Amino acid sequence: MRVLLLFSHPVESSYGAALHKETREALIRAGHEVDDCDLYAEGFDPVLSRHDRLVYHDYPENTKLVDRYCERLKAAEGLVIVTPVWNFGFPAMLKGYFDRVWLPGVSFALVDGKVESRLRHIRKMAAVLTYGATPFRAFVAGNPPKKIVKRVLRAQINPWKPVTFLAHYDMNNATPETLSAFLAKVRRKMERF
């Protein structure tokens, strides 16, 4: 299937970049067509401007400045996100992508006051996240990024479809063993995506 791979990390030599590469290559090996959307490398502008807010509800006017990104989202049959966790959320780059691209008319429509998904063409979703925090600290904090993936994005796409959630916690105490074991896990899961 055609998989939109969203990646958000500014450093080419980071572990996040290694996860991105592993994910992309495993998906391709599995026979998928990968649309590799490296938001930093592409210089995506994540700031929702005054203009963007004024036209936010006016489809298709609202898509004009991010038309290419909307088309890529509309063409996706699978969605995979690779990102670190910053301040218990997505980096501003990735958060801004959702603000600016997942627009009314593109990702959802308001029909008689009710939200209707426009993303039913996405049949599968996965997320690969890294946390500095331990699982316990993330749990105590309410683990917002996990909820964004497993509840918010899933509900926007299709609440009845399962989501693959992969996380390396406690990056502050990562060892070469934990890093390579997680890369291997991501490889295995993505080869079966």
Ligand SMILES: Cc1cc2nc3c(=O)[nH]c(=O)nc-3n(C[C@H](O)[C@H](O)[C@H](O)COP(=O)(O)O)c2cc1C
């Ligand atoms: C700006 C910033 C904010 C961060 N905030 C959190 C946080 O709230 N929770 C957490 O678990 N880790 C946090 N971290 C740690 C990152 O998740 C961790 O550094 C990253 O997952 C490691 O991957 P990398 O080496 O590929 O960057 C933060 C890191 C940065 C740079």
